[in-house]
Amino acid sequence: xxSPAAFLRFLLARLDRRRLDRxxxxxxxxxxxxxxxxxxxxxxxPSEAHRxxxxxxxGVQHYREQAREARALSWAYDLVADVRYGVRMLRRxxxxxxxxxxxxxxxxxxxxxxxxVLYGTMLQSLAIPRAGELAALVVNTDGDPSTxxxxxxxxxxxxxxxxxxxxxxxxxxxxxxxxxxxxxLLPIDYVDGGxxxxxxxxxxxxxxxxxxxxxxxxxxxxxxxPAWTHLFARDPGAIGRRLLIKxxxxxxxxxxxxxxxxxxxxxxxxxxxxxxxxxxLGIPADRDYVQIVTRVASASARAAAAAPLDxxxxxxxxxxxxxxxxxxxxxxxxxxxxxxxxxxxxxDYRMLLxxxxxxxxxxxxxxxxxxxxxxxxxxxxxxxxxxxRLSMGASRGRVVRQLLAESALxxxxxxxxxxxxxxxxxxxxxATLPAGMESSAALVEFHAKGAIIAFxxxxxxxxxxxxxxxxxxxxxREDLVSALKDRAGWRSNGRGRPIDRLLVIGQVAVxxxxxxxxxxxxxxxxxLRTIDPGYASDHLLMVSLETRATGFERxxxxxxxxxxxxxxxxxxxxxxxxxATRIPAFGGRTIFSAYTVVGRSLRDSLEADITAITPxxxxxxxxxxxxxxxxxxxxxPASPPVVIVNEAFARKxxxxxxxxxxxVRIAQINGGETVTIVGVVxxxxxxxxxxxxxxxxxxxxxxSGNWPFLELMVRSSLSPRVLVPSIDQAVESYARGLRFxxxxxxxxxxxxTILRERLAASLGATCALLALGLAMVGLSGVVGFAVxxxxxxxxxxxxxxxxxxxxxxxxxxxxLVMVGIGVGIGAPLAVGAGRALGALLFxxxxxxxxxxxxxxxxxxxxxxxxxxxxxxxxxxVDPVSSLRSD
Amino acid sequence: xxxxxxxxxxxxxxLILKAVSLGPKHGYRILLRIQEISRGALSITQxxxxxxxxxxxxxxxxxxxxxxxxxxxxxxxxxxxxxGEKRLREETDGWNRLSSGVSLVLRAVTEDA
Numbered sequence: 001x002x003s004p005a006a007f008l009r010f011l012l013a014r015l016d017r018r019r020l021d022r023x024x025x026x027x028x029x030x031x032x033x034x035x036x037x038x039x040x041x042x043x044x045x046p047s048e049a050h051r052x053x054x055x056x057x058x059g060v061q062h063y064r065e066q067a068r069e070a071r072a073l074s075w076a077y078d079l080v081a082d083v084r085y086g087v088r089m090l091r092r093x094x095x096x097x098x099x100x101x102x103x104x105x106x107x108x109x110x111x112x113x114x115x116x117v118l119y120g121t122m123l124q125s126l127a128i129p130r131a132g133e134l135a136a137l138v139v140n141t142d143g144d145p146s147t148x149x150x151x152x153x154x155x156x157x158x159x160x161x162x163x164x165x166x167x168x169x170x171x172x173x174x175x176x177x178x179x180x181x182x183x184x185l186l187p188i189d190y191v192d193g194g195x196x197x198x199x200x201x202x203x204x205x206x207x208x209x210x211x212x213x214x215x216x217x218x219x220x221x222x223x224x225x226p227a228w229t230h231l232f233a234r235d236p237g238a239i240g241r242r243l244l245i246k247x248x249x250x251x252x253x254x255x256x257x258x259x260x261x262x263x264x265x266x267x268x269x270x271x272x273x274x275x276x277x278x279x280x281l282g283i284p285a286d287r288d289y290v291q292i293v294t295r296v297a298s299a300s301a302r303a304a305a306a307a308p309l310d311x312x313x314x315x316x317x318x319x320x321x322x323x324x325x326x327x328x329x330x331x332x333x334x335x336x337x338x339x340x341x342x343x344x345x346x347x348d349y350r351m352l353l354x355x356x357x358x359x360x361x362x363x364x365x366x367x368x369x370x371x372x373x374x375x376x377x378x379x380x381x382x383x384x385x386x387x388x389r390l391s392m393g394a395s396r397g398r399v400v401r402q403l404l405a406e407s408a409l410x411x412x413x414x415x416x417x418x419x420x421x422x423x424x425x426x427x428x429x430x431a432t433l434p435a436g437m438e439s440s441a442a443l444v445e446f447h448a449k450g451a452i453i454a455f456x457x458x459x460x461x462x463x464x465x466x467x468x469x470x471x472x473x474x475x476x477r478e479d480l481v482s483a484l485k486d487r488a489g490w491r492s493n494g495r496g497r498p499i500d501r502l503l504v505i506g507q508v509a510v511x512x513x514x515x516x517x518x519x520x521x522x523x524x525x526x527x528l529r530t531i532d533p534g535y536a537s538d539h540l541l542m543v544s545l546e547t548r549a550t551g552f553e554r555x556x557x558x559x560x561x562x563x564x565x566x567x568x569x570x571x572x573x574x575x576x577x578x579x580a581t582r583i584p585a586f587g588g589r590t591i592f593s594a595y596t597v598v599g600r601s602l603r604d605s606l607e608a609d610i611t612a613i614t615p616x617x618x619x620x621x622x623x624x625x626x627x628x629x630x631x632x633x634x635x636x637p638a639s640p641p642v643v644i645v646n647e648a649f650a651r652k653x654x655x656x657x658x659x660x661x662x663x664v665r666i667a668q669i670n671g672g673e674t675v676t677i678v679g680v681v682x683x684x685x686x687x688x689x690x691x692x693x694x695x696x697x698x699x700x701x702x703x704s705g706n707w708p709f710l711e712l713m714v715r716s717s718l719s720p721r722v723l724v725p726s727i728d729q730a731v732e733s734y735a736r737g738l739r740f741x742x743x744x745x746x747x748x749x750x751x752x753t754i755l756r757e758r759l760a761a762s763l764g765a766t767c768a769l770l771a772l773g774l775a776m777v778g779l780s781g782v783v784g785f786a787v788x789x790x791x792x793x794x795x796x797x798x799x800x801x802x803x804x805x806x807x808x809x810x811x812x813x814x815x816l817v818m819v820g821i822g823v824g825i826g827a828p829l830a831v832g833a834g835r836a837l838g839a840l841l842f843x844x845x846x847x848x849x850x851x852x853x854x855x856x857x858x859x860x861x862x863x864x865x866x867x868x869x870x871x872x873x874x875x876x877v878d879p880v881s882s883l884r885s886d
Numbered sequence: 887x888x889x890x891x892x893x894x895x896x897x898x899x900x901l902i903l904k905a906v907s908l909g910p911k912h913g914y915r916i917l918l919r920i921q922e923i924s925r926g927a928l929s930i931t932q933x934x935x936x937x938x939x940x941x942x943x944x945x946x947x948x949x950x951x952x953x954x955x956x957x958x959x960x961x962x963x964x965x966x967x968x969x970g971e972k973r974l975r976e977e978t979d980g981w982n983r984l985s986s987g988v989s990l991v992l993r994a995v996t997e998d999a
Contacts (some may be wrong), residue, residue, distance in 0.1 A: 023952075027913055027962045028936060030955065034914040035932070056932055063933035070940035 024067055026773035032057060058229055069398070073353040082405030089406055096378060097410070099777065100371045104414025106770050107367030108459055109421030110360040113446070114763075115455050116426055118353045120443045122346060123451070127259040128199040130295070134263065135302050136334040137166070137292040137309065145340050151275070151288040153317040154192075159319055160312035167195040168290030171264050176550070177271070178244045179231040186227055186270030188245070189262060190278045190290075196222065198295060199263065206239040206254035211272055213253075217276045220758035221250040222644065224269045225258035245273070246281055246549075263343045263440075264290045265337025268439045282830045286382065291338055294331070302331040345440065352760050352840060358768035359517065362510045364463070366771045369503040370778040371410065374466035376499060377785055379403075381477030391828045400472045407468025411460040419456060422446060429759075434752040436742070453719070500782045501818055507775040508822025508863075509829060511768070512855055518761070518768035519851040520841055525761040527843030528754055533584060534684030534693070536622030540746035541720035542586045543730070545579075546709045546739040554704040560735050564712070565614060567730045573718045578617030579701060579710040582684045586749040587742065588711045593668035597653050608649065608695040610669065612704035618644075619682055620715045626650070628660045628679030631700040641703050644679040666697060669704055688754050690842050720745045760840055772859075776866035783815050784870040794874055795882030804875040811871035812864060823856045830855070898930065898938050900981065903966060903974040906948060912961035913939060939964060947973050
C-alpha cells in the first residue's frame with residue numbers, strides 16, 4: 001500500500017501530461033528503431049528498413065491518440081483541452097453564446113432562487129448538532145395539534161417511567177433588557193436546567209444554564225451573539241456582568257453563537273434564563289407554558305417513546321378536558337423546528353412553494369429547449385468542422401465529449417449569472433415582506449449554503465445533458481457524410497427541421513400552462529381585493545394599545561379607553577375614531593362563547609365570536625347598520641346590557657323577522673346575564689376575506705369585562721400615516737407608558753394578510769413572463785432560421801408575382817401553426833395545473849374559459865410579434881440575388 | 887508468409903498478459919515474443935500494442951518501470967501484477983472453454999455432413 005504522500009506524487013506525476021507524452025514517444029521510437037534494426041539484419045537498406053518499420057507499425061499518430069485515451073486519467077487533460085477549445089468556439093459566435101447563456105441564467109436563476117426559499121423554509125434542519133434526533137411532544141385533539149403544555153403537566157411527564165429525557169422551553173416575546181446605558185428588546189426563553197445541554201450547541205463564551213441553576217433559582221442569563229455585540233460590544237469580559245431584565249439584575253454566564261435560533265420554527269434566540277426566573281419576571285402561573293423536546297434516534301423510536309408519555313398524560317392532566325379519549329400524545333419530528341406555532345407558516349406556504357418550484361422547472365425546461373435548438377442549428381452549421389475531426393480519426397465519443405464541454409461551459413456561465421440573479425431576486429422578495437417578518441426574511445435570505453451549491457451544480461449538469469447531449473449525438477451521427485451530401489434534402493422541406501418545430505410546440509405548451517396559472521393566481525388576487533369586505537378600507541389607521549408589561553397591566557385598558565378616544569377624536573384631521581378588541585385584517589382577539597337565544601329551544605349548543613367595541617367603531621370602519629342603533633354613551637356599565645349582532649346571526653335565528661328587542665344569554669360574559677339586541681350590522685370579512693363571517697355578537701366595551709388591550713381605529717381626511725405622531729402624543733399625554741404596537745393602515749394590514757396570495761400572483765407571473773420571453777426568443781430563432789433556409793423558395797415565389805404581404809403571411813402562418821398546436825397540447829395541461837392550484841384560488845375555477853382563451857390569444861399575439869422581424873426580412877428578399885446565391 | 891488470422895477483439899490483451907507473464911519485457915520484445923509463441927500465425931498491427939499496454943496498465947494488470955534495454959537504450963519494461971496473473975488464469979480458462987466448445991461444434995458439423 002502506498003503512503004498518501006507517495007500516492008500524491010504518483011498522481012501528480014500522472015497529471016504531468018507532457019512528460020507522459022514524451023515517454024510514450026520514446027517508447028514508440030525505440031520500438032521503431034529496434035524493428036528497423038531487425039529488418040536491416042534481414043538485408044534491407046537502412047532507409048528502406050525505417051520505411052518498412054513505420055509501415056508495419058501503422059499510423060503512429062493514430063495509436064498515440066488511442067494510447068492516450070487508454071490512460072484513464074486522460075479525461076482530465078482532455079477536459080482542459082475541451083474547455084479551451086470550447087472557449088474558443090464560443091468566443092467565435094458571441095450572439096449564440098449571449099442568447100444561450102442569458103436563457104440558462106434566467107432558467108437556472110429562477111430555480112436557484114425558488115430552491116433557496118424552499119430549502120430555507122421547508123427543508124433546512126435547525127443549526128444544532130444531530131438535529132435529526134430532535135423531537136417535540138404534541139397533543140393531537142380532533143386533528144388540532146398543540147405543542148404547548150402547562151409547566152405542571154411537563155413536570156408530570158418528565159417524571160413518567162420509561163420516558164426519554166424531556167426538556168422544556170418557553171420561548172416568549174420581546175422583553176426590555178439593559179446593560180449599563182445600552183438597552184434593547186430581546187425575545188426570552190425560559191428553559192429547564194438541562195435544555196441547552198440537550199440541544200447541544202456549545203456557547204462561544206462562558207457556559208450554558210445547568211440543572212443546578214434551575215434548582216438554585218439562580219438569576220443567570222445566556223445571551224445571543226447579536227445581543228452580546230449590541231449590549232457588550234463583544235467584550236469577552238461580559239461573563240459575570242450584570243444584565244437588567246425588566247430592571248431585575250441577572251448575571252451573564254454565556255453567549256450562544258449567532259447560528260442558534262432556538263428550537264421553534266421561524267424563531268429568533270435572544271436570551272435564555274432558568275425557568276425558575278419566570279415568576280421573578282412576572283409570568284403568572286396560569287401563563288406558565290412550555291414546549292417539550294427530547295432526542296430519539298429514529299421515527300420508530302419516536303412512536304415507542306410516546307406510548308408511556310401518553311399514558312402519563314391521560315393519568316395526570318386531562319381531567320378538565322371535555323373528551324379526554326380524543327387526545328393523543330405523540331412525538332413529532334422537530335429537526336426542522338418545533339411545528340404548529342403561530343410563527344409556523346409552513347403549512348400555508350408548502351404547496352405554493354412546491355408549485356413555484358414546478359413553475360421554475362418549467363421555465364428551465366423552456367430555456368433548455370431554447371439552447372438545445374440553438375445547439376442543433378449550430379451543429380448543422382458545424383457539420384463540416386465535425387466531419388473533418390471525425391474523419392481525421394477522432395472517435396465519436398471524443399467529439400461528443402468535446403461538444404458536451406461546450407455545453408458545460410454555457411451551463412457554468414449561466415449558473416454563475418443565475419446565482420447572482422437569484423441573490424438579487426431573493427433580495428427583492430425580502431424587501432417586499434412587511435415589517436415584523438424579520439425572522440422569516442432571515443430564513444429565506446440567500447446564502448451560498450452547501451445545499452444550494454449542490455442544487456446549482458446538479459441543475460447545471462442536468463441542463464448540460466438536457467440541451468447538449470441530443471444535439472451532440474445528432475451532430476456526430478453515423479450518416480453525417482451522407483447528410484452532408486444531401487443538403488438540399490432539408491432545404492426543400494421549407495418549414496425547418498421537425499425537431500425545432502417540436503421544441504417550439506413544447507415551449508408554447510409549457511408557457512401556456514404557466515401563463516394560465518399566473519392568470520388564475522392574478523384573478524384570485526383581484527377577486528380578493530375587489531370583494532366587499534363589509535367595511536371601507538381607505539383612510540383607516542390602526543394601532544394596538546397594549547397594557548401588558550406596562551404600569552397599566554393590573555386594571556387593563558377599559559378604565560382608560562374612553563378618555564383616550566375622546567382625546568384622539570379631538571385631533572385635527574380625524575373624522576372619527578373607535579376601538580374594538582378585534583379589527584378585520586389587522587388583528588386582535590375575540591372570545592369564543594356559548595350562547596342561547598331566550599325563548600327559543602335550540603337543540604345544538606351554539607357558539608359565537610364576541611367582539612367588544614366602542615360607540616363609533618362601526619361608523620369609523622364604514623360598516624353599515626341593517627337595523628337598530630349603534631352603542632352610545634348611555635350604554636354604561638350600570639345601564640341594561642345590550643348587544644349588536646351581525647347579519648349572519650340574524651339570518652340564523654331570525655330569518656325574515658327582526659331580532660331587535662330579542663334577548664340573548666352569553667355564557668362567558670357577565671355571568672350569563674341576558675342582553676338585549678339593539679342593532680344588526682352587515683357582515684364583515686375577516687382575515688383574507690375568503691370566507692363569509694360566522695355569527696358574531698358585538699358587546700359595548702363598557703359592558704364586556706376587562707381587556708388587556710384594545711385596537712384603535714381612526715378614519716382621517718388625510719393620508720392616514722401622517723396622524724401617527726399626533727395620536728402617539730395625545731395618548732402619551734394621558735396614559736404615559738402605554739404600549740403602541742403595529743401601526744398600520746388598512747391597506748397595509750390587508751396586504752400583509754394576503755401576503756401569500758400576492759407572492760403567488762407576482763412570482764407566478766414572473767415565471768410566466770420568463771417562460772414567455774424565452775419561448776418567444778426560441779420561436780423567433782426557429783422562424784428566422786426557416787426564413788433563411790427558404791430564401792430561395794421565397795425568391796421564386798416573388799419572381800412569380802407573389803406579393804410581399806403574402807410572403808409575410810407565409811412566415812406568420814408557420815409560426816401561428818406551431819403556436820396553435822402548442823396551445824392545443826398545453827390547454828388540458830393548463831387545466832390540470834389549475835386544479836393543482838386548488839385551494840390557492842378564490843372566486844375562479846381551474847377551467848376558467850376567459851383565462852384560458854386570454855392566455856391563448858396572448859400567446860398568439862406575442863408569437864406574431866416574435867415572428868415580425870423574420871417575416872419582415874422574408875418580405876425584403878430580393879428575388880434575383882436569392883436565386884443566384886448559394 | 888503463412889496466412890495470418892485476424893485477432894478477435896480482446897485477445898491481444900490476453901496475448902500480452904501471457905507474453906509478459908514469462909518475464910518483464912519492453913514493448914518491442916512483447917511483440918516479438920507473441921510472434922514467436924504463435925509461430926507467426928497471428929498478425930498484430932504493431933502500433934495497436936501500445937493502446938492495449940496502456941489499458942492494461944491503467945487496469946492494474948501490468949506495472950511498468952524504466953530500465954535499460956539490450957543495447958543500452960532507455961526502455962519501458964512491463965511486468966505482470968498479481969491481479970494480472972489472476973486475470974490471465976481466468977481468461978485462459980475462458981478461452982480454452984470457448985475454443986474447445988467451438989472446435990467441438992465444428993467437428994460435429996464435419997462428421998454429420
